Amino acid sequence: MEDFQYREGELYCEDVPVSRIIKEYGTPCYIYSHASLLRQYRAYDSAFSGIPHIIAFAMKANSNLAILRLMAKEGSGVDIVSGGELFRALRAGVPPQKIVFAGVGKNPDEIRDALKTDILMFNVESSAELQAINDVAASMGVRARVALRINPDIDPKTHPYISTGLKKSKFGIAADRALEEFKLATSLKHIEVVGVHKHIGSQLTEVTPFVEALKKILGLVQQVKAHGTDIRYINIGGGLGITYSDEKPPKPQDLAAAIAPLVQHLNCTLIMEPGRNIVGNAGSLITRILYTKQGEAKRFVIVDAAMNDLIRPSLYGAYHEIRPVQQRFVQAATHMVDVVGPVCESGDFLAKDRTLPEVPPGEFLAVMSAGAYGFVMSSNYNSRPRSPEVLVRGGEAHLIRARETYEDLVKGEAIPAFLN
């Protein structure tokens, strides 16, 4: 959030007053800081500079073409989970040799597209998928590079909805079945096993689960190597958390310090898939207060952004700091309020039971730490056009996605002739 600061009485993103952006593009509106994105990416990259590595930005966190181009220009690759993400990554100019493809449900068309593009590798999550990739590769007369995604059964100590490395999770191949799967993979003619992958969850605020999971995976790497398979890539996934309120997550250097000694001697390239850590605090969602309402039991601040714009509070009970855009309101009398949107759901809120200073209707609030899993998870529910996205660089503000129009809402819909 360093690049969102009060200056001359109002909130700025870098050198641009937020009020200038909303005058031009309206609200709700996502704003990202170029400086934050670069700083976070470079912090990750330099932390691991002692080890051969590839950063594959987890583009599910934010897949705007401008953000992807910026990452690619810094040298980043991407972690994708769909054909749509592959399309975006290529459109943004991400080199295929830095694209890794995860996800439990890759379909044959997606596999074919990825093979055609010659991406770096697939992170395979089951034996059925291994077989499917082998079949598609055979039909194309090529060999697919794969890493097996291992589920190490380690508790990442985060929200259950964003934990991915426990036995009960749908992700990855159970650690105790892994050797068998490696044997199967090496027996398939159109598969080349090149790596091992793990990703145990998101918004991790301690280093220990990363280390425990990696140790488990490395034990496996030894065994697989002993069977004659050359493991050249170790993918440690993403998951490093950020500060939303008072969390103190480790920094990329802390992660590197814990991990480097475990992998340095292995003669492998390390792959990392950070998403939230790079974009989370580089973005903010700006919203206008429409009304305030004193209910029977609660006070509501009704704003023009809703769960369709930012679903994290509704879906995970996630906390996002909320600040007035005009600094003079910071000192105003406070109330305990729910900040809610116009969507017709009781679960539509951006904050619940939050003590906030009184800001009058017509004024603006900034919902902080909204750069990751913000716009990408937005929807058109209640036929609400999705928000614009603006990228600030120094004193410039660039529109990187226009606000959707009502026409966009009905794009592709058709009324069959029998209804005429």
Ligand SMILES: Cc1ncc(COP(=O)(O)O)c(C=O)c1O
């Ligand atoms: C396979 C994989 N890699 C990377 C990520 C990125 O996670 P985060 O945004 O927490 O870094 C995810 C999402 O949790 C994921 O599923």
Ligand SMILES: N[C@@H](CCCC[NH3+])C(=O)O
């Ligand atoms: N969407 C989640 C993170 C999911 C990570 C995807 N594997 C969030 O907003 O926190």
